[in-house]
Amino acid sequence: MKAYGFKRKKYTVLPLFLVLSLFAAFFIFSCQGFDDGMGSIVINFGGGTRYTARTPDGLDPRIANALSYTVTLTGTGTITRTLSPGISSVRMAVPPGTWEVSITANYYGEKFATGEAEDVVEIKAGQSTQVPISMQLTETIFYVVSNDEEWNSVINDLPDLGNRECTIIITITNSFPTSTPFDMNTNYSANITIRGNHTIWQNGSIASGQLSLLNINNNVTVTLKDTKLIGIDNNENALVRISGGHFIMEGSTSISGNTHIGDGVGDFDGFGGGVHIGSGEFIMRGGTIGGNQAFQGGGVYVSSNGNFIKTGGTIYGLGAGANSNTINGEPGSMGNTVYVEAGNSIFITGPGFRNSTAGPADNMNSNTGEGF
Numbered sequence: 001m002k003a004y005g006f007k008r009k010k011y012t013v014l015p016l017f018l019v020l021s022l023f024a025a026f027f028i029f030s031c032q033g034f035d036d037g038m039g040s041i042v043i044n045f046g047g048g049t050r051y052t053a054r055t056p057d058g059l060d061p062r063i064a065n066a067l068s069y070t071v072t073l074t075g076t077g078t079i080t081r082t083l084s085p086g087i088s089s090v091r092m093a094v095p096p097g098t099w100e101v102s103i104t105a106n107y108y109g110e111k112f113a114t115g116e117a118e119d120v121v122e123i124k125a126g127q128s129t130q131v132p133i134s135m136q137l138t139e140t141i142f143y144v145v146s147n148d149e150e151w152n153s154v155i156n157d158l159p160d161l162g163n164r165e166c167t168i169i170i171t172i173t174n175s176f177p178t179s180t181p182f183d184m185n186t187n188y189s190a191n192i193t194i195r196g197n198h199t200i201w202q203n204g205s206i207a208s209g210q211l212s213l214l215n216i217n218n219n220v221t222v223t224l225k226d227t228k229l230i231g232i233d234n235n236e237n238a239l240v241r242i243s244g245g246h247f248i249m250e251g252s253t254s255i256s257g258n259t260h261i262g263d264g265v266g267d268f269d270g271f272g273g274g275v276h277i278g279s280g281e282f283i284m285r286g287g288t289i290g291g292n293q294a295f296q297g298g299g300v301y302v303s304s305n306g307n308f309i310k311t312g313g314t315i316y317g318l319g320a321g322a323n324s325n326t327i328n329g330e331p332g333s334m335g336n337t338v339y340v341e342a343g344n345s346i347f348i349t350g351p352g353f354r355n356s357t358a359g360p361a362d363n364m365n366s367n368t369g370e371g372f
Contacts, residue, residue, distance in 0.1 A: 039096055039123035041073060042130040043103070044089040062144045062173070067105045067112060075099035075123075096125045103133055108195075110169055113137045140167045146174040151200075155180055158190075165189045172196030172227055177203040183215040184222060184245065193223045197252065201230035211237040216245035216280065224287075226251040231258025231292070238276035239292070242306065245280045249313060253287035260294040261328060270295025271339075273325060274315075277306030284309070290316035290323035297339030298325035304341040 066085050073079040076097050083090055101117040115135035123129060143154045154170060168190060175198040184192065202213055213229050216222050222245065231239040239258040240247060249255075255274040262270025273292030275282055282300070289299045299315040302308045315337045316323040327334040 037096070037125050038093045039125055040091050040093050040128045041099065041101065041121060041123065042089065042091045042128055043071060043101070043133060044130065045069065045083075045087065060142075060144050063107055063112070063142055067107055070104045070106070072102045072104075073099050074102070091128070094123055096123050098122055101131050101133065103135070105135065107142060107169075108171065110140065110142075111138050112140070112142065140169060143168070143170045145170055145172050147176045148178045148180070151176070151178050151182075152180050155182060158184070166191070168192045170194045172198045172200065175199040175201075177201050178213075179203050181211070181213055181215055182222075184217055184220040189219040191221045191223075193225060194227055195223075195225040195251075197226045199228040199230060201257070202232045202235075211235045212239060212241040212276075214240045214247070216240070216242045216247050218244050221246040221248065223248040223250060224253045226253060228252075228254045228256070230256055231260075233259045235260045238272035238274060238294070238301065240275045241272075241278065242276065242280040242282055243278045246283070247275070247281070248283045248285065249287045250285045251287060255287070255289045256291040256323070258292045260292070262295045264295050270328075271297060271303075272301030273298045275300045277302045277308060279303065279305040281307040281309065283311070284313045284315075285311050286313045288314045288316065288323070290314075290320060290325060293326045293328060295328055296334040298327045298335065299337045300339070301335075302338065302340040308338070308340070309347045 068085050069083040069087070069090075071081050071083065071090060071092065073092060073094060076095050079092060079094065081090060081092060098120045100120055103115045104111060105113040105115075113135040115133045117131050117133055121129055121131055143150075145151050145154055158168070166189075170193065172194065173196060178200060179202070182194075184190065200213065202211075211232075213231065214222060214224075224247070229239055235258055238260050239255050258273050260270060260273045260276075264270055271294060273294035274289040276297075277300070282302075292298055294301065300308060316325055317337045318324050318326065325336050327336055
């Protein structure tokens with residue numbers, strides 16, 4: 001299944017470590033070193049075909065081809081070299097002596113696998129030694145998503161990971177529409193990052209009552225980094241709904257284009273256009289929330305059981321044109337940008353912000369395009 005970093009049969013628990021061989025043979029051959037009196041160590045990374053050759057536990061070639069490597073040689077001093085994606089082998093000049101070899105493979109800045117030579121390497125002057133490395137995958141689970149089909153595959157796969165803590169990184173490599181909400185209601189503690197400078201937008205066909213594009217529940221933490229979410233008109237919910245978990249916005253993330261119209265009746269009827277915090281926590285470190293509408297809290301609605309911490313980013317107010325967050329409730333009292341129910345606390349820092357304890361209610365309206 002292309003959406004997966006690892007191809008697994010359904011209901012099979014992902015092994016903690018998968019040992020990969022970057023090449024099969026170990027041999028020593030003689031040739032001229034880089035300099036008189038020097039030797040060299042040669043490491044062959046095998047390329048993407050070697051990663052995908054394993055069955056059934058292969059690697060998505062999009063991940064294999066994007067891996068960068070850091071090679072560290074420790075002996076008479078320490079030699080480190082960082083290799084860009086696409087490099088299949090490296091030859092490093094070293095003085096004669098014994099050397100330890102270790103490698104880290106990174107996928108867009110995240111540690112993907114680590115490995116080392118089984119034995120120390122003895123290097124003689126004028127000799128070039130090819131060294132086999134066995135790589136162990138980290139416990140982090142990687143997915144690559146470029147369309148709605150792969151988005152659905154990831155969502156369907158997540159409940160099969162078992163009752164264990166895990167870290168999941170989902171890299172979005174293309175913009176696409178979807179009719180499937182990312183509904184994280186699990187029995188385990190998961191730390192999930194959705195990243196990639198692309199857009200996911202609702203196509204309007206999500207089933208009634210499941211209109212939030214992100215539903216974050218229980219002990220799940222979801223970090224959205226550089227990814228843009230766009231909602232729909234006449235939605236039955238906020239674009240992001242938090243019900244007991246943690247939601248973090250970073251980078252250039254944006255939440256926009258969602259109209260959650262209601263009359264204030266019911267738990268979610270018109271409460272929160274961009275984000276609704278029913279319980280749990282929303283931490284906004286960057287990005288923007290704009291162009292949303294609701295009965296209360298055009299940008300963000302914070303219930304009495306929710307927490308909102310804002311250290312960066314912008315929630316647009318009125319006067320920002322298409323980016324304005326608006327309300328259809330009583331003007332000036334329902335929070336164009338943020339509405340906080342009575343008895344709750346919000347913590348906001350930065351220019352134009354303040355720490356605030358709501359009581360009986362805190363209606364944060366902004367009549368300028370800068371917002372909060």
